[in-house]
Amino acid sequence: MSVVDVLMIDDVAWVTVNNPPVNATSTGMRQGLLDAVAQVQGARLAILKCAGRTFIAGGDMSEFDAPPQAPHLPDVVNAIENSATPFVAIMHGSVLGGGLEVAMACAYRIAAPGTRFGLPEVNVGLVPGAGGTQRAPRLFGWNAAIDMACFGKLLSAKAALALGAINAIESDLEDAARSLTLAPPTPVSQRPVAPLDGDWFLDKRTTLMNRAKGQAAPLHNLDALHWATRPFAEGQPKERALHLSLRTSDESRALRHAFFAERAVAQPSDVSGATPKEIEDIAIVGGGLMGAGIAAACLAAGYRVAIIERDDDAARAAKGRVQSLIAGALKRGTVDQATHDAQIAAFKASAGYDTARGADLAIEAVFEDVEVKKAAFAELAKVMAKDAILATNTSYLDPRDIFEGIDNPARCVGLHFFSPAHIMKLLEVVKLPQTSKDTLATAFSLAKRMRKNAVLSGICDGFIGNRMLAAYRRAAEYMLADGATPKQIDDAMRASGMAMGPFEAQDMGGLQIAEANRRRQDATRPASERYVTISDQLCALGRTGQRAGKGWYAYTGGDRAPKVDPAVTDLITKFSTDHGITRQPYGLDNIQAQLLAVLANEGARIVEEGIADNDAAVDMVKLHGYGFPRWRGGPMFAAKTAGDDAIRVALSALEAQSPGSWVRATRFQ
Template sequence: MCDLIHYRVVDGLALIGLDRAPVNALDQTLRAALIEACERAAKDIAVGAVILYGVQGLFSAGADIKEFGTEACFAEPDLPGILTRLSAIHKPLIAAIGTFALGGGLELALACGYRIGAPDARLGLSEINLGLMPGAGGTQRLPRLIGAESALNLILSGEQIDAERARMLGILDRISSSTEQLLEEARAYANELIECCAPARPAEAWPNPAEDLPDDFLARYRVEHEPRWKSRLAPRLVLSALEAACLLPMEEGLVRELTLFKQAEASRQSKALRHVFFAEQDARRTPRIDTADPSRKINKVAVIGAGTLGGGIAMSFADVGIPVALMDLDGRTLDRGLKRVRENYQLSVKRGKLSAVQMQQRMELLFGTLDYADLSDADLIIEAVCEKMESKHQVFLALESVCKPGAILATNTSSLDIDALAKMVSRPQDVIGMHFFSPANVMRLVEIVLCQTTAPDVVTAVMDIARRIGKLPVISGNSAGSIGNRMLEPYAREAHRLVLEGATPVQVDAVLTSLDLNMGVFSMLDLAGIDVSFLMRDANREAIAHDQSYCCLAEELYALGRYGQKTGRGFYLYEGRSPREDREVIMLAEQLAREHNVTRRNIEDLEIHDRCLFVMINEGIRLLDEGIALRASDIDLVWINGYGFPAHLGGPMHYAEQLGLETVLSRIHHYRSALGEYGEMWFRPAALLERLVAAGRSRIEIF
């Protein structure tokens, strides 16, 4: 046997261990070694049953994602083929599942006749998260094991379920008494099967997977769920595969599944989602930081500012068992903040996501205070006060007098100059930006903004703690708006300007949501608060640019007290959270266009798409060229996780690459010419974009 497989025969049992670090990815080499070992055991008359297990405990996390989109994905022996061969072996095959059986790893287990799992094992078919579907029998074997409806829900969710739920569904036959005893108890199980002359595969629990379901179940399922799927291809292909499982014999169903899998694998959506997967891996690497640098220990945290954002940040730490002090100088604000946190947890209890005991444990980790002195033992202090430099400066000066040496001072600013803030204190090496997105206890993204003076061990510590609380940290250099908000400014600018020129908020938002963005510009501004964007803009007038007449409509709405959803009127009128078009806004836009000598006309949807997205992409390329963003893929992660850009488009930078950089540049040139003085001012191609196109490059990268 090769080093990838440990093969031994003990007391009539063939023990076949997978040993491809770190996760037993089922690449072509492991597939070849695995089928060779299994067929060797099948031929050995001394072997009564076969046990597959993970040598290091972990069973298999699935296929090698790097193979998708390459010839290696279907290189012989391919995974569908070897699992068909395994399922035909005439001896009982037992999968002993430790830690994970995900994707192709679970399909491998399903091809076995019997399954036993460790108590801490997690199982799932997670291909949907990569724009794929199970392609090695998962959509055919699972419905015959647990029924069509349960299989469909599990596959479409992509969720990982624990061992007990897997046993209740019928995926696992047994759960071992402990992780350490998994292999021994699998051997005992195998001997039981031999003694009772059990068949190699038990009879199918659901020979008719759609039994007891209405005849129109799949059709109604499609109608009910398609609005949520939007333009995503993979869920529709999964549904077609489940339909095949209900209507076709296994052999024909497997052929149909493989055809559908290949369609998903070849799609732009899957390519985009695989790009996002690798982008997240790349984001863990910080080229400017020596990996040997030790990380400062963070065991206690403080958050200053008990508003919605500060409370959400505090919850993020309490959720993972980290004690956190929530401070505010105003007692009523602090009381409201703590009450809001409790109400959020109570809602989670009501929805069954938390137990009452868990809620109480988290509340006990939260400590409210009005006194800076109570923060003296905190390892990390995050200020989340109003977006004004004077306010943040006052906070940092107060912290400097009470914080212990080595404490990390983080600012949540989304737009201010953190280098200027660091210079105001005597410990600039301890200062860093941590820009959370609201609601902070829900949103996954945190922009980690570096000062020129930030110490390497501070960066390492903050990246580590962000991951520990379940966030996706992305490093940014210091710039007005960091990565996300700096790109948001031109994106929103064009939306505002297009309304002055004759479009409506409804039309602009409809074009953007047709691409599957979570919401359009104007819905987003109403949700965040027109007052919030005004104050941010007001604090950064000089950094934004010289001519800001494009945002005159937003300025007028602010002056009228129309702040969005919170006041029931913004760019839209609101009944609860449901928006409807407001003719007064359109009339106001017409009036302001006259005052600013803006000619109004009919605006085509394509122009809305190009102007909003291409100026945003152009700014992103400029950020990369300036070194504010480390990688184009980091920009994609920011916009997917912070601003609702659809992951199945891969983020704005990947989307630009799919459209073609030459197309992006030519359209920017077009609007620079077509829009006259306004175009000359705002449609200036990034130097890097021009270099990339001139060099014939298809990817956005520094060269």
């Protein structure tokens, strides 16, 4: 079967697209559609359908780095709309990007139940390029058009039908299309646009600017949508020109890098050819905030879950935490009542390790202490099958120490969840020397079922993410000692697109966590490495963050908004004075450049040491676990965009301020 086939049956032309896996609008597919328009002339109807699991679900992004090849999608779309034989789009699965542009050009649109519609080009730093922003306001209305193009939201078939954007929802698409006897409607491109209120549009722009956090594509899409107030013949060429110009932007390249990197790191070579173990029953040791979050994530993925606690009171508390998380999902509308009830029924919490008997997988989520964790696995090994998988959720400790003495070490693995575990999408899968490929494959299968982004990591202090975080925090605290303030650094990193700055983040998580790690590292810290004690002093004063009402910032009246505290400013300047440091001003660009250099350098060292497979793995950890802006691609991609020379200059500045405190990666020497 060719990419596009045309079959004439009586007076109906059947046009079938077969371009797996998602029927993307590749050059060959575009040519096939354009040829099909010519072939169907004279038929009463041309019914456009797609083979496989979906309708046309977007463009072929592998073509975006090359010059556009004819036929161009706008020409194909316009040919469909202007065809003397009216086209009927019968749609299933996802109708996205170029697929929705094609569907909007058809005279009629019929969808299967569950079909979804969207213009997700914003997610890869682009605007639609074939009239999407010009037709969508005319067909879906302003609200839905902005939701799709600017926010990347998907609309259900029911929502599209209610807006009049599709003609019907039918289970038998082919019969419904074949039976159409309606007169062809006015082409979408020629329909009027609803009047646009200027203040309403300005409010939308303000909302977008606040949510975009420096990303440009949402605002570009809003501008393109506004061009729909002009005649289509004016707006569509402007949209196309903008689309083509954005293909070469740093933002779009970064977002496309993230798109492909996610898929690459989900299939590391270490699991190639392996067979994942079937997992249905999971035991979790520890029902605190982390354990409860892991349990909720597992339940949401359809597993049966049992939490093991030290006594009945602790088990009841753990049960309450998990049930509260499930109830919260019901309240937010992310699950329905039947799903809520099924998850409750699949969960139990009790005291004693007998609960783990028969479990396929056990995940330890107890206190971050080697001996406590070892004791948990010793008990689990007594009651679980010899081939049951054992996973530690340690954030920093060496899993080899935790699993010491366990039979069949091939089944042992690290599963480092991020808090809150039922929300955060990152899962670091930590490989031990004896971990089998099948065990790793099981971990990646588990992550996929939980809709998490798994990244393979080797063993080092903090693995990939927390090791980089430690270097990042250390550099930020050096800046404090040398002249910056917490707010200056946090503001600079927010301006770079980070979800929050390093000191806001510490306050949210608790300063005592980093302090505990520093105490653990005291014995092995290089003598030449500079050590700034300001954070230790805050902890000694009970300033451990938001929960204490004070940390790097002050939090008053239950307000979580950080407020600059003069007491902290005084403590910082006193540290500088006591150590003979003449404080120097730090500009926004300087802060951003140096902290990016620290992340890129540490990431490069992690790759060179074999802890991470490649730069993409490092980027995915920082995107999904640490709030690095997706539109910058991750620290390794951002450093590549800045250029190695810029990273070297920033590293030299860091080394001049703190001699003997940094080890350069080979690539930046």
